[in-house]
Amino acid sequence: MASAEFWYEFASTYSYPAALRVAALADQRGVSLIWRPFLLGPIFMAQGWRDSPFNVYPAKGRYMWRDLERTCGAMGVPLKRPEPFPQPSLLAARVALTLEGDERSDFSRRVFLAEFGQGLPIGDRASLGALLAACGVDPTEAFDRAESAANKALLKAECARAAEIGVVGAPCVVTEDGEVFWGNDRLEQGLDWAAGAGLRRNS
Amino acid sequence: MASAEFWYEFASTYSYPAALRVAALADQRGVSLIWRPFLLGPIFMAQGWRDSPFNVYPAKGRYMWRDLERTCGAMGVPLKRPEPFPQPSLLAARVALTLEGDERSDFSRRVFLAEFGQGLPIGDRASLGALLAACGVDPTEAFDRAESAANKALLKAECARAAEIGVVGAPCVVTEDGEVFWGNDRLEQGLDWAAGAGLRRNS
Numbered sequence: 001m002a003s004a005e006f007w008y009e010f011a012s013t014y015s016y017p018a019a020l021r022v023a024a025l026a027d028q029r030g031v032s033l034i035w036r037p038f039l040l041g042p043i044f045m046a047q048g049w050r051d052s053p054f055n056v057y058p059a060k061g062r063y064m065w066r067d068l069e070r071t072c073g074a075m076g077v078p079l080k081r082p083e084p085f086p087q088p089s090l091l092a093a094r095v096a097l098t099l100e101g102d103e104r105s106d107f108s109r110r111v112f113l114a115e116f117g118q119g120l121p122i123g124d125r126a127s128l129g130a131l132l133a134a135c136g137v138d139p140t141e142a143f144d145r146a147e148s149a150a151n152k153a154l155l156k157a158e159c160a161r162a163a164e165i166g167v168v169g170a171p172c173v174v175t176e177d178g179e180v181f182w183g184n185d186r187l188e189q190g191l192d193w194a195a196g197a198g199l200r201r202n203s
Numbered sequence: 204m205a206s207a208e209f210w211y212e213f214a215s216t217y218s219y220p221a222a223l224r225v226a227a228l229a230d231q232r233g234v235s236l237i238w239r240p241f242l243l244g245p246i247f248m249a250q251g252w253r254d255s256p257f258n259v260y261p262a263k264g265r266y267m268w269r270d271l272e273r274t275c276g277a278m279g280v281p282l283k284r285p286e287p288f289p290q291p292s293l294l295a296a297r298v299a300l301t302l303e304g305d306e307r308s309d310f311s312r313r314v315f316l317a318e319f320g321q322g323l324p325i326g327d328r329a330s331l332g333a334l335l336a337a338c339g340v341d342p343t344e345a346f347d348r349a350e351s352a353a354n355k356a357l358l359k360a361e362c363a364r365a366a367e368i369g370v371v372g373a374p375c376v377v378t379e380d381g382e383v384f385w386g387n388d389r390l391e392q393g394l395d396w397a398a399g400a401g402l403r404r405n406s
Contacts, residue, residue, distance in 0.1 A: 047260050047262070057371075059250070059366075059369065059371050060371050063369055067384075067385070070392075163262075166262065168266045179273070180269075182270070185388050189273075193273075
């Protein structure tokens, strides 16, 4: 079976619709999906940005919010801008990394829906604890695992890996043969490529 | 009949596949297309970039060239990177602005095909003169009109207009009701919206 990686960042606006769409798109193509939460911060810092580029460049920010409104409108999903934007996403990423399989994707979708669907904060234990409980995960145990030295190091390694393979923003689909497709509007192309790469490997 | 504006910049890589695709996509939707050449330079300068962001941020540049390679490959059109990149596009934009209707779109496609299909320079009179002649336009007369004070002022006004309506990059489709869709991968959505806006107006 072909597989693909879905790289996403909890503070990233376009990761929100992507996280809601990507599983069905992968299923339709017979592609097994690996959810890889990471942080854009280190990648942005390397480009000299100490904030979201949508804040650094207000014209781009205005464009993005309107575009996201259209995108969510067409999907029939709510959009409410969280304050502040971007939300601190470190703890959510650490937590997601400790979860496996469906728990990770389920938790991730719930974080995005709270943050961008309802405009709620996602940076602290209280907010994330409720979402974890809704997934059937014990929050205290999850936070303990999330804040362990090993898990912190793992997330750092994931961020380094993202930069290394050419992930320049979020979300990205990365195929087995190393192709990177950046953007919510590129999920289909990335997963088509992933399905094709699987065919090429098996032929 | 619904109409839409196609804003493009001759130095812009994604404007190349867009210029080759956009007319057929507009026709399919019954949308009348207005080709609006402009310069990204003033918009980039306002964001503090004195070069293409694909040069300012090399990781983004690497991503873009590979992505463009895939895009052109899927379309079956050639891709050859011009040196230097970006090419000086001022004269081409001034010339395009003096042409009307089909002459403008024909000339524009020829410029993009020379520049990114064959990797040829497009900054000088010799290069552009041959393309004008191939369109059946007298090069000397075209350059005279292009370099007139009135035409120079017109291009400046077009660039100011682009910034004013929220064009943050190239290519963009701008609809009659003021929606901006940025990117070669957004032509379909922009033209769908344009067709819908036409329907809303006529109903």
